[in-house]
Amino acid sequence: MTALVIRGGHLIDPAAGVDGPKDILLKDGRVAEIAGPGKLKFANGAAVLDATGLTVAPGLVDIHVHLREPGQGYKETIATGTAAAAAGGFTSVAAMPNTRPVNDSPEITRWMQAPERGASVRVFPIAAATRGSKGEAINDYAALKSAGAVAVTDDGYPILKDNIMRETLAAAARVGLSVIQHAEDTRLTQGSSMNAGPMAFKLGLRGMPPEAESGMVERDIRLVTELRDARVHLHVAHTSTAAALAAVRQARRSGLRVTCEVAPHHFLLTEEHVGFYNTNAKMNPPLRSAADRDAMIEAILDGVVDAIATDHAPHAIHEKEVEFENAPNGITGLETALGLSLRWLHKEWKLPLGRVLSLLSAQPAALLGLKGRGTLAVGSFADVVVFDPKAEWTFRARENKSKARNTPFDGWTMQGKVRWTISEGRIAYGSE
Amino acid sequence: MNPTASPVRRQLHPPPVPASPFPYNPGSLLSASDLTLEGISHILARATALENQDPLTRDRILAKRRVALLFYESSTRTRTSFELAAKGLGADTTLVSSLSSSIEKGESLKDTGLTLRALGAEAIILRHNSSGAAWLLEAETRLPVLNAGDGMHEHPTQALLDLRTILAHLDPVTRTCNPNKRPVILSGAHFSGVEGPASPTGGQHTIHEVTAETLAGVTVSIVGDILHSRVARSNMLLLPRLGARVLLCGPKELLPDLAANAGPGIAIERNFETALRQSQAVMMLRIQAERLAGLALDLEQYKANYQLTGHRLATQAPEAIVLHPGPIIRGLEVTAGVADGPQSVILEQVRNGVAIRMAVVERALLPTAGQGGRA
Numbered sequence: 001m002t003a004l005v006i007r008g009g010h011l012i013d014p015a016a017g018v019d020g021p022k023d024i025l026l027k028d029g030r031v032a033e034i035a036g037p038g039k040l041k042f043a044n045g046a047a048v049l050d051a052t053g054l055t056v057a058p059g060l061v062d063i064h065v066h067l068r069e070p071g072q073g074y075k076e077t078i079a080t081g082t083a084a085a086a087a088g089g090f091t092s093v094a095a096m097p098n099t100r101p102v103n104d105s106p107e108i109t110r111w112m113q114a115p116e117r118g119a120s121v122r123v124f125p126i127a128a129a130t131r132g133s134k135g136e137a138i139n140d141y142a143a144l145k146s147a148g149a150v151a152v153t154d155d156g157y158p159i160l161k162d163n164i165m166r167e168t169l170a171a172a173a174r175v176g177l178s179v180i181q182h183a184e185d186t187r188l189t190q191g192s193s194m195n196a197g198p199m200a201f202k203l204g205l206r207g208m209p210p211e212a213e214s215g216m217v218e219r220d221i222r223l224v225t226e227l228r229d230a231r232v233h234l235h236v237a238h239t240s241t242a243a244a245l246a247a248v249r250q251a252r253r254s255g256l257r258v259t260c261e262v263a264p265h266h267f268l269l270t271e272e273h274v275g276f277y278n279t280n281a282k283m284n285p286p287l288r289s290a291a292d293r294d295a296m297i298e299a300i301l302d303g304v305v306d307a308i309a310t311d312h313a314p315h316a317i318h319e320k321e322v323e324f325e326n327a328p329n330g331i332t333g334l335e336t337a338l339g340l341s342l343r344w345l346h347k348e349w350k351l352p353l354g355r356v357l358s359l360l361s362a363q364p365a366a367l368l369g370l371k372g373r374g375t376l377a378v379g380s381f382a383d384v385v386v387f388d389p390k391a392e393w394t395f396r397a398r399e400n401k402s403k404a405r406n407t408p409f410d411g412w413t414m415q416g417k418v419r420w421t422i423s424e425g426r427i428a429y430g431s432e
Numbered sequence: 433m434n435p436t437a438s439p440v441r442r443q444l445h446p447p448p449v450p451a452s453p454f455p456y457n458p459g460s461l462l463s464a465s466d467l468t469l470e471g472i473s474h475i476l477a478r479a480t481a482l483e484n485q486d487p488l489t490r491d492r493i494l495a496k497r498r499v500a501l502l503f504y505e506s507s508t509r510t511r512t513s514f515e516l517a518a519k520g521l522g523a524d525t526t527l528v529s530s531l532s533s534s535i536e537k538g539e540s541l542k543d544t545g546l547t548l549r550a551l552g553a554e555a556i557i558l559r560h561n562s563s564g565a566a567w568l569l570e571a572e573t574r575l576p577v578l579n580a581g582d583g584m585h586e587h588p589t590q591a592l593l594d595l596r597t598i599l600a601h602l603d604p605v606t607r608t609c610n611p612n613k614r615p616v617i618l619s620g621a622h623f624s625g626v627e628g629p630a631s632p633t634g635g636q637h638t639i640h641e642v643t644a645e646t647l648a649g650v651t652v653s654i655v656g657d658i659l660h661s662r663v664a665r666s667n668m669l670l671l672p673r674l675g676a677r678v679l680l681c682g683p684k685e686l687l688p689d690l691a692a693n694a695g696p697g698i699a700i701e702r703n704f705e706t707a708l709r710q711s712q713a714v715m716m717l718r719i720q721a722e723r724l725a726g727l728a729l730d731l732e733q734y735k736a737n738y739q740l741t742g743h744r745l746a747t748q749a750p751e752a753i754v755l756h757p758g759p760i761i762r763g764l765e766v767t768a769g770v771a772d773g774p775q776s777v778i779l780e781q782v783r784n785g786v787a788i789r790m791a792v793v794e795r796a797l798l799p800t801a802g803q804g805g806r807a
Binding site: 191198205206251273326348 | 444446449452542562564568589662665688710
């Protein structure tokens with residue numbers, strides 16, 4: 001593999017504590033050397049990328065995406081989903097198991113990582129916690145882990161039964177896997193398509209009460225407490241309510257290993273953005289109240305939130321052009337996460353650039369134990385994003401790399417234009 | 433711990449909520465809140481003018497124009513009155529219902545709408561079981577769409593015909609509704625086959641020019657299954673804009689507290705007697721069994737608290753008019769005696785439906801008719 005040099009850029013690597021002008025040598029898929037400007041000694045013939053005026057950072061890590069394969073290639077494929085990831089600056093994506101069939105086996109886990117899938121960036125499968133994600137029988141976590149699974153979850157189908165969830169947490173801890181819970185007490189959300197509140201009443205839609213989320217988080221934290229096992233790691237997916245965040249905050253104060261992620265749409269939008277039945281503003285958990293949204297922002301700023309994750313959920317156009325109640329949940333996110341985070345968290349709400357990048361790379365990588373990812377320390381994987389931090393641009397869904405167009409951010413102003421995304425030493429995306 | 437306790441450290445300026453692009457077509461009537469006071473006045477005036485017009489000249493207004501009625505739910509009043517209204521103006525109508533069309537084969541609302549448009553439909557009247565369906569259809573076809581009821585959301589022509597009914601009985605001086613006020617029948621009343629003592633077709637005192645004060649001092653109670661009612665939502669958006677106070681009355685399961693926040697001029701009164709005593713008009717709603725979604729309701733308890741009986745009416749609101757959008761379930765929300773009694777204006781509502789819908793269909797197809805100058 002040829003060597004690649006990124007020269008003249010400003011390196012920000014929060015995990016390594018680097019924030020300054022550096023040149024980088026990538027070789028054999030790893031970071032080979034980092035040196036001050038012009039100080040790298042590299043062999044002639046190495047490709048050189050001129051990053052003058054650009055920021056160089058660890059490739060972004062999204063621990064919550066739906067790549068739809070196997071089974072729903074009409075929505076997205078691993079190839080198109082990872083192309084979208086690369087365009088958005090992501091070099092690692094953790095793929096949820098709600099595929100058809102559900103990824104509850106080492107075979108599917110391996111299939112998803114096979115070279116034939118044509119992935120542009122690294123895919124880390126998250127396996128189903130229970131057989132068929134039915135919440136009844138626990139899968140063989142040791143076998144799933146050795147096939148490459150990095151966590152277990154029944155995302156979209158929360159584990160309701162206390163005993164099954166307890167068993168899941170304990171069994172996953174024994175093999176060193178995290179348990180990711182989509183926190184929703186589905187007994188309280190039957191037939192609902194948006195947040196419960198004045199907006200749902202006004203629109204004549206059945207609402208999901210915030211307690212359906214926070215109650216489940218509280219239940220899960222109680223189970224973690226009862227297990228008294230330091231290896232147990234509960235990760236709360238796509239946190240959307242102030243009450244759920246409060247529960248996570250409290251658990252952390254008690255020393256429990258409980259982490260959480262927030263999606264860009266939950267720190268930017270509210271139920272008001274549903275407008276008149278915009279199906280591209282329909283997802284689960286739903287857009288919440290302004291108070292909940294503000295709580296997400298505050299929790300990101302004060303460090304309670306461990307990661308920004310997109311919950312990239314592509315759907316075919318025709319699936320969203322239907323009655324609001326009949327539309328599937330979810331929006332795309334891979335190509336807007338960096339631009340929205342820089343535009344709002346950094347520029348508007350003054351979160352330092354290094355902290356934004358950490359939430360999008362170092363922290364999520366550490367959270368799932370993705371070794372050598374989320375940092376550019378020498379010896380790490382050569383996963384790099386090079387972007388112009390000042391550039392503003394307009395996101396156009398019809399031009400995105402994902403197969404899908406279901407986003408509420410079409411036409412929004414983004415900040416930070418990705419110039420190159422490099423995955424294990426190969427250029428996975430480049431813009432002119 | 434209290435999730436709201438963490439102090440906001442800085443003033444957040446989150447992304448704004450974009451303005452609604454609806455309605456795309458000025459002829460559409462999606463929501464009762466789409467109409468200005470001038471627009472409401474215009475519809476009321478045109479309703480009376482069209483009702484009184486010679487049918488032989490009236491049917492030239494929309495002669496051979498094409499109007500599609502697209503019905504995903506069963507309907508007696510709304511469907512028939514829209515059809516009579518469109519035909520009364522000379523339009524050709526076609527009815528597409530979910531049980532006798534390709535909808536049964538899985539055709540989407542979008543494709544059904546585009547098909548109707550390709551067949552020459554110039555406006556679509558839509559009744560649908562999903563909230564928001566009319567917005568989807570309008571966005572996809574860009575035709576004038578008349579919302580004839582979308583799920584639990586809105587039923588704007590019902591609110592307009594309810595308004596017309598209330599205004600016909602309103603004494604502008606005392607701000608009371610007189611059930612005995614029966615405006616004279618003018619020459620152009622054409623639905624005389626409908627039983628009833630008289631047709632309220634715009635007597636001398638009927639109000640057509642409405643303002644923000646027209647219903648000042650008037651309290652309208654809406655009683656029963658508010659949660660699932662599109663009639664309630666449209667009325668609670670429309671009536672307060674004319675100055676009315678809307679009292680919502682019902683049990684918590686059918687009337688959540690947050691309903692009071694749906695707009696200005698809306699309050700909740702759980703006690704039926706207390707609500708009745710303040711009301712000049714009482715609108716009774718059917719319990720929508722088809723939308724209860726597993727909600728168990730003690731009907732005997734419900735009747736004990738919220739059924740409008742002759743005794744309740746006589747003792748608490750002897751002067752009020754009683755409205756009901758239909759269908760009535762006699763013996764549940766109202767007794768037969770009240771439904772057929774002297775304070776009931778239920779069949780007047782039905783008659784007003786045709787007049788209002790003529791005005792609304794005309795507005796859909798003659799854009800200039802929406803500007804307010806025609807009457």
